[in-house]
Amino acid sequence: MNHDAYPDNYIRGILNSVKSIAMVGASPVNVRPSYFAFKYLAQRGYDMIPVNPGHVGKDLLGKPFVASLSDIGRPVDMIDIFRNSSHIMPVVEEALTLDPLPKVIWMQLGARDDAAAAKAEAAGIKVVMNRCPKIEYGRLSSEISWMGVNSRTLSSKRPPAPTQGMRLSLNRMSVGGGDTAASDRAAKNKSEQS
């Protein structure tokens, strides 16, 4: 997979097929991006599992924190890593010990580790780096268009009026693209500094 620019169909396929998502680095602090990405994905119907050893015993929007991936105790479809690029590899290595393996490993906006991605892909796991699943879900459903963002999709169909907790259709016509050169450069600079 070319991790500089993902085809919309690749991202769409992942977001349409996964049901459970373990979020590593989920924060209970309600102004952190991991908190509101967790909340959004839960509202859109994903079965969310917060993973953070610092918060075991508490819960996040009613879901109990677990300390590590191996503590989840049931299969998960996707692991969403909310950690800096320098902390990705140990999480991927732990994910590779799970049975069954997750289908997708997703690294958040700003996070990229090509060596870790290669390891996961060698085991047959799909990898997304330096993207936010909330932004991608919002983009492919065009919900993000409320903010003037170019969803790079078109549709002549009348969408249902959105209600809370509703899954949105991601099957709009793609305008193509997907390049995020600037954010990739930003992530690269950060990993060089660390």
Place this chain on the structure above:
Amino acid sequence: MSDRLPGFSTLAVHAGAQPDPTTGARATPIYQTTSFVFNDADHAASLFGLQAFGNIYTRIGNPTNAVLEERVAALEGGTAALAVASGHAAQVVVLQQLLQPGDEFIAARKLYGGSINQFSHAFKSFGWNVVWADSDDIASFERAVTPRTKAIFIESIANPGGSITDIEAISTVARKAGVPLIVDNTLASPYLIRPIDHGADIVVHSLTKFLGGHGNSLGGIIVDAGTFDWSTGGKYPMLSEPRPEYHGIRLQETFGNFAFAIACRVLGLRDLGPALSPFNAFMILTGIETLPLRMQKHCDNAKAVAEFLAGHPAVASVSYAGLASDKYNQLARKYAPKGAGAVFTFSLKGGYDSGVSLVSKLQLFSHLANVGDTRSLVIHPASTTHSQLDDAAKVKSGAGPDVVRLSIGIEDKEDLIADLEQALGA
């Protein structure tokens, strides 16, 4: 779902717009409302904290304006856009995100007269210092770079003479200096030139001109190319540092490659207030649907009129990049192969007085201070748009006393030529 790329005309009609979920209305409704009801307190808090997608108040965002924003972002090939009340408002909001008092930005000397005034006087009072450079001398941009330089600003097709700017050469200077290149693409419109394809990081427009196309609604827009890394070196704290007004959120970290457009919305538009009326957004959207058809006609007419003027005995010179003999014709072939725009100048052998006489005798051309209308327009820049410049600056910016500027409309070209012929001949 295929990832096939729709063409420009398809995007001009469809991008950003879908049938209204509530009513099924196919045309984009005018959401003429100041505010939007929250689902509950939690939803309100999420919206105010930039944590959820949705509407709060029309000064920050509006569903009609959002369609316009996505439409122009798609046409320009950007990641996001923000519509504002005018082209001037777009320039203030952009620079507010980039400059602190005492900082500098480099601007091409050949600019719309209103921008020259805004940069020289209003922005100076904010402590934003403009340093002028000459688009015909790329090295003059390099020489102007200092450690306080935060941006470079150019027009793709420059006012008033319709000269074509070498965007790629100047983007190389900007990249080397580590600053974003801002391109005012008003006179080209994305139909003729897409500056992002040539290295622009931010595109601004006066929507009042060719994009609206009808001269009935003011508007401006900022397009984020998503190409600039705002985190390097702490030069752009509005983007890279925690924002106290949003609980310490870092915009680039949170919004990635559309962080600049979000900064313009939540730090610029929210706090400075130049919001676009949803009614104007609707009028401009309607205009954009026919942009490709209109722009081609504007260009074809302009070329025919320029050729007529170049052959007329009363005319001293014509400055139109679409003419094979023009100084900027090579650049026009590279950057604007479909046409060199529809705004250009010419000078009369009779000087200032014959310029004034020509304007008074024209019957179809309207004498007013706008460009990019469906109607053909004429103005004498030295006594109007550029009148606040001194004589030397007038000549340098292409608005000498003998110069007349035309904005060619979409009438029949034979009628435009006949009107000029009678006004020049008598």
